[in-house]
Amino acid sequence: MMRLIWTLEVLLKFAWDFCVAVLQVVSWVFRPNRSMKPAIVRLPLDIKSEWGVWWLSLIIFLIPGSMVVRVRLDLGLLYVHLLHTDDADKDMQILKSRFEHKLRLILGEVKS
């Protein structure tokens, strides 16, 4: 039962982030390239299962402006390319707290 609620929560958060990020990417069409700060950042994972990594990278992919460019399952690392970021570490923290913990709860890796 709780899993259903968590899944809905992740879906709603994802839909919101998706729309916000589409607007962000579109807004970069109207701003100069000079001020754009793309970066490749490492994201250490707490999720252990392959399904969890798969879901998390699907979410990262579908949120415009961020995409996974390399997966290291052996080290538990994702390398994420960001279209624009002022503080990359903070963005990674937000990503982790918004999605990763809930995904772990849904997949039953941790008890709430």
Place this chain on the structure above:
Amino acid sequence: MSVVVQVLLLLGCLLILLASIGGVKFPDTLTRMAAVSKSSTLGVVLLCAAAALHFGDVYMGGLLGLAALVLFLGIPVSSYLMGRVRVRNARIIPLQLKRNDLQSDEPSV
């Protein structure tokens, strides 16, 4: 109803147009892919929604929903493969990045 369909169609077309302008304007491969693949996903999904509303029967709606689902599953895979190849070649053709953890972690890649 037809107003909703028209608004959805307009929004979808506008998004795809802006995404393709971004694809021309952005500085390097990865940012271009970010613009083209993902903004146009939402655009196509909006077009699918508009078509489903226009035809308004369950069969058509299911078919278009399935098309949107395939899109959502397929685009990440293809753009991951392209991005990985591009990052591997980053030594030969440099990327425009302010920070690159991959380069510092794996200098040989």
